[in-house]
Amino acid sequence: MVTIRKPRSTEGLVRFESVTKQYGKKFAVENLSFEIATGEVIGFLGPNGAGKTTAMRILAGYFSPTSGRVVLDGVDLFREPQKAKKHIGYLPEVVRLYPDMRVREYLRYVAELKGIKPKNMPMEIEEKISLCGLAEVEHRLIGRLSKGFRQRVGLAQALIGDPSVLILDEPTTGLDPKQISEIRALIRELGKRRAVILSTHILPEVSMICNRVIMLHQGKVLASGTVRELESCLKDREAIFVTVPGMQYQETAERILSGISDVENVRVVEHHENEIRFCLETAQARDLRPEITELFVVNKIPVLEIRRDQLTLEEIFLKLLKDGWFQQRIESGEKGKE
């Protein structure tokens, strides 16, 4: 049999080949395989502890997997780490920088460590400072910067050396809305000529930035598909939040809410002084608010607030997990392959 090696351009820029990371008997990541091409922005989704950060750290070269291979632009990340790591820019989940260094000084240090040639150094640093909007703080101590600026310094250090793969672990957490939209625009822009992998908790963010989604659960890939595919199956679910005053109503309210048809997963999400907030999941087709208010009035339970909202990503995720939605998709996917 003659094997013809595919030309490099059609291969994924990043290739995970059955990557496993094991701590004792616990699998942080199990048999993870996927490919990412240039120009793709991939969203890593999954509840906490799903293995997102572990997978990203492996890709960033922070630690090696227990078994499996990561190939970056044809270079094995753990055979030739020096060569492969040049293609990587990594923004960790919590951006940790030297608090006693100044912004420009720090970026210069990073550029030296990444092996930028001295003659390109000033241009490289200048470019990243203006790209990330750091001009006004370049001479300040990093420890004194606001969280938004620190995040931008983190992004700037990831971008130094123009890596072809960007790994961003929850790039928008802790930023204010204006900064979030700026960073998102920047990521979209960067994603045009690179492969970007980001993890997030915010569902709308995924549809805004990513063109493909990889869902992880307990260290395994549960599903991978385009954002549209994902959305189509999530759209019909929503959450209703009901707030009642006083502990004495908790039991009755819970019983009433659980009794309504089509309602699932009733639980207390907030205990604040004397207010209790319930969350329940329902299909979107019918607005349940009038029914709930009526039932509460009949039972003489005061309602402080009732509100419809989108389910958070984790709730949807867990819901899908319970429904065996992934199982069906994986099976149908396997059938499709055969």
Next chain:
Amino acid sequence: MKKIFAIARKEFGSFFHSWTGVMTTVMFFTVTGIFFVILSLNFAQISMDPRIAGLSSFPNISQTHYVFGSLFLNLNVILLFLVPLITMRSFAEERKHETLELLFTYPLTDLEIVAGKLLGLIWFFEMLLVPLAGYALVFYRVGGELDWGPVLSAFLGFWALGVAYLSVGVFVSTLTKSSVMSAVGTFGILVIFWMMDFAPTMGGGGMSVFVNAMSPLRHFRNFTYGILDLRDLVYFAFFFFYFLFLSLRSIETRNWKES
């Protein structure tokens, strides 16, 4: 090599971003200065009146050996306190601030990281040695009989001892997230090495031979007499590289240990 220097420069510079570096420098200058003055005055006193030192006559004691030999032997006790102060932050601080994570994702080998850090600390230590050279010059200027050979070899020995101790400190620093723990641990290990000097040499049993061969001070003392022995140099080189190797193994544990 450029990357090692970049890390070393940053490590050296960070001593002056906080008061630790300045405090360490000032304390070291003060203590060594006091030692030098006391030893010089003592020598002057003994030479004038040997009886106060319990000597019936003033034998031919070398000025250089009395002042500088004793100075360097006393300094090795100071080194027990100095080294933990210099090395305690090197890795512990980066682990605490979690800045090591990013360092490991840059195109750097573990060796470059550890070597860079050690080099920066060595530069700081060497900076502290400069005033000691100043004392030698002062001694020479005021008319002391300065025998350059033993003084230079004592310098070399003290440098080798310090560099070897720094390697221990960096290793301990890789083990913990707390600078205090790192300093205490380093101090403990160095004190044990220091105490080996007190082990009896007589008897000649295997244990005694071993402990004596392991004692850094036994090897250091030769330098203060002006004896340059290849075995002593090899000993310190081995000491240094052994702990460097342990540091490398220690930071490698991130690959299999859950942080």
